Amino acid sequence: MTTSSLWQPFTLGRVELAHRLALAPMTRSRANPDGTPGPLTARYYGQRASLGLVITEGVQPSADGQGYLNTPGIYTPEHVAGWREVADEVHASGGALYIQLMHVGRVSHPDNTPHHRQPVAPSAISAEQDMFTATGPQKTPVPRELSIDDIQTTIVDFRHAAASAIAAGADGVEIHGANGYLLHQFLSPNANHRTDSYGGSVENRSRFVIEVARAVAEEIGADRVGIRLSPSMPLGGIDEGDTEQVRAQYRHLVGELAGLNLAYLHLHHVGDDELLRSFRDTWPTAVLVVRYGRSREQISDDIDAGLADVAPLGRFALANPDIVERLRTGAPLNEVDPTTLYGGGEAGYTDYPALTRA
Structure with missing residues (x-):
């Protein structure tokens, strides 16, 4: 690891970063049943604010956007109030907060959403995934194909969610176009069989993603918007074809x-x-790159190679609230407890120990 590359300051949109690390978005499923983040969520993100750029877990922009139990939303006044507490905690600890807007599309089950309706997607093709619900694992059902009017409504939902994030005090939003969720489904030929202007050609399959990004940028300013993509990522039943x-x-x-x-x-x-x-x-502008399975010594590799400007951290940061200090000093790292990743309370969420100070 080239130490100097990680510790150089950087300007990202309207945010001044002291170094090149960030918190990667990770679903933790600890919101209240109505999708409002509670005080524990504020503490979790506040603990990790030394990472500078704090990108939240996926946050649904609408009831249709929810896939998993106890994930947070950003479309009601109660959601805004909950996220305001998170933003205040992160800002008080010196970080900047970007709320990730995640519409899961077909990767859902009616039992997990507030309205219990059929999931939506670009086409009526099931993801064929096991979804954890309150009554145990169930297969994701065949979704309802979004009409042209539905697509326009969904774009408005993203726009409203972005405005709500800023109203909550967030510094920006990240649009989740990756990992098998709705935007990624539009991009993938095995999930998108449409024959209208949102399917078929490369240009048409890209249209929805571009229109969402443009609407969000118009709403809150392009310099407060990031977007996440994952080319060739096979999550959620996605198959995007060969390399070319x-x-x-x-x-x-x-x-x-x-x-x-x-x-x-x-x-x-x-x-x-x-x-x-x-x-x-x-x-x-800025490029952020996450790779599976990086070692501690490889964190700065993409920055050193000129491929990235910022290196977001996932599990390293999950288990080490003071990961920045540990990396600076070469201190040992806590290991992740995989049994506490999703749902629950403080255990495996806000109780990972920081370095003991003499």
């Missing part, structure tokens, strides 16, 4: 998104470094 198909899809998409001048592009990267380099060459 994926490159064609994402080179077009990223090229179009680059024209919006968003604050950052966040890539959940699974191995096509040639494609990653083309994004770096195309994208006009």
Whole structure:
């Protein structure tokens, strides 16, 4: 690890960062039943504010957007009030808060949503995934295909959620276009069989993602908007085709998104470094890169190689609220308890120990 590269300051949109680390978004399923984050959530994010850029777990922009039990929302006054406490805690500890807007699309089950309706998606094709519900695992059902009017309503939902995030005191939002969720479903030919202007060609499959990003940028300012993508990520039953198909899809998409001048592009990267380099060459602002299985020594590799500006941390940060200090000093790291990742209370959430000070 090139220590100096991680500790250089950086400007991301309207946020001044003291270093190149950030908190990656991670679902923790600890919101209240109505989707409002509570005081424990404020404490969790406040503990990790030394990471500078704090990107929250996925937050649904509407009731249709919820997939999992006890995930938070950002579309009611109660949600806004809950997130205001989180933002205040993060700001008081010196961090900046970006709320990730995550519409899961077909990766859902009616038992997990407040309205108990059929999930929605670009096409009526099940993700064929096991979904944990209050009564145990169930298969994700066949979703309802979104009409053109439904698509426009969903874009309005994203716009409203972004405005609500800013009203709650967040510094910006990240649009979740990755990991098998709704925007990723529109991009993927095995999930999107539409024959209208939102399906078929590379350009048409990109349209919904671009329209969501444009609407959110218009609502709160492009310099307060990031977007997360995951080319070739097979989560949620997604299959985007061979390497050349994926490159064609994402080179077009990223090229179009680059024209919006968003604050950052966040890539959940699974191995096509040639494609990653083309994004770096195309994208006009910050690039964030997460890779599975990085060792402590590899955290700065993409920054050192000129492929990224910021390195978000997932499990390292989950188990080590003071991960920045531990990396600076070479201190040992806590290990993640996998049994407490989702749901529950303080255990495995806010009780990971910080370094003992003499």
